[in-house]
Amino acid sequence: MNTLDKNSATSGKGRPVYLDYQASTPVDPRVVDAMAPFFGEKFGNPHSSGHFYGWEAGEAVEVARENVARLIGATAREIVFTSGATESNNLAIKGIARFHKDQRNHIVTLATEHKCVLESSIGLEREGFKVSVLPVMENGLLDLDRLRDVVTENTSLVSVMAVNNEIGVIQPLAEIAAICRDKGAFFHSDAAQAAGRIPFDVEELSVDLASLSGHKVYGPMGIGVLYVRRRPRVRLEPLFSGGGQEQGLRSGTLAPPLCVGLGEAAVIAAQESTDEAERLSTLRDRFLEKILINIPDAKINGDVISRIPGNLNFTFPGVMAQDLMAGLKDLAISTGSACNSASVEPSYVLKALGLSDEDSFASVRIGFGRFTTEREIDFATDKIADEVDRIRRGSLQQSMHATPAA
Numbered sequence: 001m002n003t004l005d006k007n008s009a010t011s012g013k014g015r016p017v018y019l020d021y022q023a024s025t026p027v028d029p030r031v032v033d034a035m036a037p038f039f040g041e042k043f044g045n046p047h048s049s050g051h052f053y054g055w056e057a058g059e060a061v062e063v064a065r066e067n068v069a070r071l072i073g074a075t076a077r078e079i080v081f082t083s084g085a086t087e088s089n090n091l092a093i094k095g096i097a098r099f100h101k102d103q104r105n106h107i108v109t110l111a112t113e114h115k116c117v118l119e120s121s122i123g124l125e126r127e128g129f130k131v132s133v134l135p136v137m138e139n140g141l142l143d144l145d146r147l148r149d150v151v152t153e154n155t156s157l158v159s160v161m162a163v164n165n166e167i168g169v170i171q172p173l174a175e176i177a178a179i180c181r182d183k184g185a186f187f188h189s190d191a192a193q194a195a196g197r198i199p200f201d202v203e204e205l206s207v208d209l210a211s212l213s214g215h216k217v218y219g220p221m222g223i224g225v226l227y228v229r230r231r232p233r234v235r236l237e238p239l240f241s242g243g244g245q246e247q248g249l250r251s252g253t254l255a256p257p258l259c260v261g262l263g264e265a266a267v268i269a270a271q272e273s274t275d276e277a278e279r280l281s282t283l284r285d286r287f288l289e290k291i292l293i294n295i296p297d298a299k300i301n302g303d304v305i306s307r308i309p310g311n312l313n314f315t316f317p318g319v320m321a322q323d324l325m326a327g328l329k330d331l332a333i334s335t336g337s338a339c340n341s342a343s344v345e346p347s348y349v350l351k352a353l354g355l356s357d358e359d360s361f362a363s364v365r366i367g368f369g370r371f372t373t374e375r376e377i378d379f380a381t382d383k384i385a386d387e388v389d390r391i392r393r394g395s396l397q398q399s400m401h402a403t404p405a406a
């Protein structure tokens with residue numbers, strides 16, 4: 001028997017154990033239930049203001065907006081629905097830069113940001129903006145002194161993610177916000193990996209803009225949110241022209257099933273994330289202990305303190321991640337961000353931490369979450385330890401054949 005003989009949300013009979021919660025989270029069954037009627041009789045256009053079907057869908061969208069707002073300490077009017085964190089990040093970065101370009105033309109971001117943040121920022125250079133991409137320290141965290149050095153009265157936006165999607169580290173957001181405020185720059189945070197997993201309150205952190213993604217919080221794919229502060233009001237230029245929905249910031253018909261799904265996911269996260277984080281820390285410690293006993297030279301990438309509980313990123317020196325994954329068909333793990341896993345480039349995030357190409361290629365990301373069980377952790381750690389051992393014996397044998405004794 002190859003896989004765990006059990007039925008859970010993520011590892012039914014014959015299916016690999018899912019350990020890639022940073023790439024996507026399974027949709028919570030309660031979210032599916034909440035969405036279902038909006039694929040059925042409640043199919044109306046939420047912007048149809050003249051009849052029952054429109055009101056029904058529109059009201060559901062507004063309830064969802066309230067629920068998302070509550071999760072992050074915002075008000076409903078500060079929530080703009082988008083197609084996902086990629087769109088939210090594009091809207092925040094390009095929107096702020098373009099709206100304020102006559103006053104300020106400098107934006108600052110981090111080398112370890114998600115590709116959509118880096119590409120949005122660097123793309124603005126073609127429009128004449130100056131872009132600073134700051135390095136990170138060996139632990140993956142931003143050096144606040146470096147930030148202080150580059151943010152000036154010409155900086156319109158600083159974009160720093162809350163939690164990194166490859167290595168799980170949590171950036172010092174409140175401190176970053178203070179530096180931004182000091183120079184009058186807006187602060188945007190890609191919170192796709194943070195919201196619903198760790199406390200993320202836009203008031204406490206003094207964030208001006210924040211991006212969320214449905215499918216990173218046990219909601220559906222294809223929906224996200226951009227939080228846009230109203231007091232004081234943050235103004236930005238929309239990406240799309242159209243009917244002026246979402247206060248003119250995001251034209252296009254909203255998808256009520258997806259909005260409702262994200263709203264329900266936010267309610268569940270608000271209620272359960274504290275207990276969930278505690279349970280995940282216990283699973284994480286168990287995972288870590290078992291790996292380090294069996295593979296004592298394994299290295300953890302990213303700060304060991306300032307990190308979310310549901311992520312571990314390991315380097316197993318000398319063991320290529322591609323070989324490891326090929327031998328672990330019963331597990332769904334990854335080499336880094338899903339968007340880059342088809343490429344043979346080493347992870348730019350790990351490179352930014354100072355890892356060699358060789359160590360980057362020998363690194364894997366493990367992500368667990370709401371539906372991960374202790375049994376799955378034990379199963380996975382046993383499999384990984386065996387496979388690392390098998391690969392190392394194999395390469396030892398190969399090198400003995402390659403250099404026959406004299």
Ligand SMILES: *Cc1c(COP(=O)(O)O)cnc(C)c1O
Pocket residue numbers: 022023083084085086087114116161163164165190191192193212213214215216222223224
């Ligand atoms: C997944 C992710 C994104 C992209 O979100 P989508 O909703 O899939 O577009 C952006 N940033 C981070 C940190 C992510 O983890």
